[in-house]
Amino acid sequence: MTFNELSRSRVSASLKPFRETGVTSRLLNKLRNALKKATILMLLRFVGFFLFKVCENE
DSSP: OOHHHHHHHHHHHHHHHHHHSHHHHHHHHHHHHHHHHHHHHHHHHHHHHHHHHHHHHO
8 A cells, every 4th residue: 555545545534524424515515605606796796897997988
């Protein structure tokens, strides 16, 4: 067994109790969805601001 395999098995063993409970995965999904929404809103706001500035200059 190489060092990488050993460390990988150690990490997966330490993460196993978290993976078995659905609570953490649910929280992670909520976090991921919130981040997606935030980035989409930021992009929309930036595009809107950019279009507003372009229209204002003309």
